[in-house]
Amino acid sequence: MMKLKYIMLMLFITALFCGCGENEEKEPAVREIFAMDTVMSITAYGENCEAAADAAVDEINRLDRLLSVGNEKSEVSEINKNGRGVLSEDCRILTEKALDIYHTAEGAYDMTVYPLMKLWGFIGNEPSLPDDKDIKDVCRLIGSDKLSYDGNTLTLGEGQGIDFGGIAKGYASARIMDIFKKYDIDSGIVSLGGNVQCYGKKPDGSLWKCGITDPAKPGDSKSLLGIVQGQDIAVITSGGYERYFKDENGKTYHHIMDTKTGYPAESDLSSVTVVSGNGMLADGLSTACFVMGREKAIEYWKKYSSDFDLILYTNDNRLYITEGLRESFSSEYEYEIAERE
Numbered sequence: 001m002m003k004l005k006y007i008m009l010m011l012f013i014t015a016l017f018c019g020c021g022e023n024e025e026k027e028p029a030v031r032e033i034f035a036m037d038t039v040m041s042i043t044a045y046g047e048n049c050e051a052a053a054d055a056a057v058d059e060i061n062r063l064d065r066l067l068s069v070g071n072e073k074s075e076v077s078e079i080n081k082n083g084r085g086v087l088s089e090d091c092r093i094l095t096e097k098a099l100d101i102y103h104t105a106e107g108a109y110d111m112t113v114y115p116l117m118k119l120w121g122f123i124g125n126e127p128s129l130p131d132d133k134d135i136k137d138v139c140r141l142i143g144s145d146k147l148s149y150d151g152n153t154l155t156l157g158e159g160q161g162i163d164f165g166g167i168a169k170g171y172a173s174a175r176i177m178d179i180f181k182k183y184d185i186d187s188g189i190v191s192l193g194g195n196v197q198c199y200g201k202k203p204d205g206s207l208w209k210c211g212i213t214d215p216a217k218p219g220d221s222k223s224l225l226g227i228v229q230g231q232d233i234a235v236i237t238s239g240g241y242e243r244y245f246k247d248e249n250g251k252t253y254h255h256i257m258d259t260k261t262g263y264p265a266e267s268d269l270s271s272v273t274v275v276s277g278n279g280m281l282a283d284g285l286s287t288a289c290f291v292m293g294r295e296k297a298i299e300y301w302k303k304y305s306s307d308f309d310l311i312l313y314t315n316d317n318r319l320y321i322t323e324g325l326r327e328s329f330s331s332e333y334e335y336e337i338a339e340r341e
Contacts, residue, residue: 079162109284
């Protein structure tokens, strides 16, 4: 049995809090939990920070129970088992965003990837290389265009299954931002398995600093591709080095699937970071742009540049950013800036 190697993608957060004299901030409320198959942390500042942090934990656990394909009683599992289902508000929001990204990204992100992920063993964490015939058979089931959705009920095509794993953590971080707003939090940040989203500025009034992991040294916090500074942003990265296994010949297979081929995406990218005010969008696009490859990802950004920006790192160690990050991104490495033209 080949073992799955996990490397949690760490978006290292440089958040140094300094004293402020008479206005020194109170200690933050900090929570760490394991949910959605990853370690998550929540930090909130403000008068109601403890209540906000507790509410955020409750929300993450609620969404995990609702969306997990590993939980037979979850709404998603029930839909997969029955082939259809009346959607809750959360699943309706996720379905509509997933369909939107599917169509605009021409299938580079597809929530019907579930049978393929299951075949490869990435669901259940016992991966192995499937038979080519089995891959081709499963690929015939894939495609969000085979779904039927009327705004209330989702009906799957024969043999299909859905998995919101590509956008669920981004949706969860966006929901936590809503909770922070509800509790009138002054400042906060969440890291959901590397999906980072910032609320407002740091307590001292400066911008948050989000460090982007170097794919060659994913466990080294001192080795970064660069740093993004900002407020009220999500910074989400996908890379083939996050979760993978090797076959008996030493060939590596990562978990980001190209649903057109049924195999792990073979793009020219090592990692993709999406920066956006919308955590759910950033989560989905980090996967889609990785599958697309550098040129198509940049062309896609040019079309929808008002919604997000990109940091792309290629397999031949070239770094690219889109022009919306010109003032907020810094790096010790040389990089090229893609412009809207």
